[in-house]
Amino acid sequence: VTGLLAASAAVGAAASNAVQALLDWVYPPHCYHCEQPVAGRMPQFLCPACSSLLARRRLAAPLCAVCGVPLTGGPTAGGRCITCLSQRRYFSVARAFVPYVAPVTSLMRSYKFAGDYFVGPTLLRTMLEDRWLPDAIQVPAAVVPIPLHPRRVRERGYDQALLLARVVAAHLSRPVCCRVLQRTRYTNQQSLLPTRRRRDNVRGAFRVRTPQRVRDSSVLLVDDVMTTGATAEECAKVLLRAGSGPVQVLTLARTVPRAISGDADLTAPPAP
């Protein structure tokens, strides 16, 4: 019986290899960023050149101790950026893996707007396996995705923050609590608004549905891209008011000042 099972598994594997080879022939794999053909199998989203560009992009010190934005000037008080020096942040720390510049921009556009739901989780898993998790992130009691409005989930067909939160939660061996926070208002796309209006746009847009799930527990909020941090802050604020412990934020990418990115491809951040 074991021999038979092994034989049928081998036949199955051969068949799936043949199907894959056929698919590769009909739709040759290409780099999501530069669109050059990519040798080998999907998921291999980036060609070697774009992969090494991504590796060079990894966010590293000096970063703002609180919000994680790269610091350009000289040393500041407590290693904080101007924004974190001048205003209260509700989250204890926010970190991202890479800046929202090429080649991540192409990957995130495919992830959010082209229905390629596997791109974000696969990219995130790869970065976690390569030990890119920022040191500042402490293992939380619970992982909470920044929620989308149900209408946005219907429009997109999937919840991009939830898929990423599941990857982070599995990596940290912590539960993902996807029903704790609720987005109660269908907000305008943050990316279409000037910075000062983003805070107003998300004010009152979230509520904590099950405070008992997070009471006195530290929370790690997960999202795809952080821009000004207004959305993450609003979520952190309602969680703290509901009695949660400290709230950290982890995003796959974050926007950075153009002077730092040095990238002409720095585009408007994606919609929530």
Ligand SMILES: [Zn+2]
């Ligand atoms: Zn490429």
Ligand SMILES: [Zn+2]
């Ligand atoms: Zn900061």
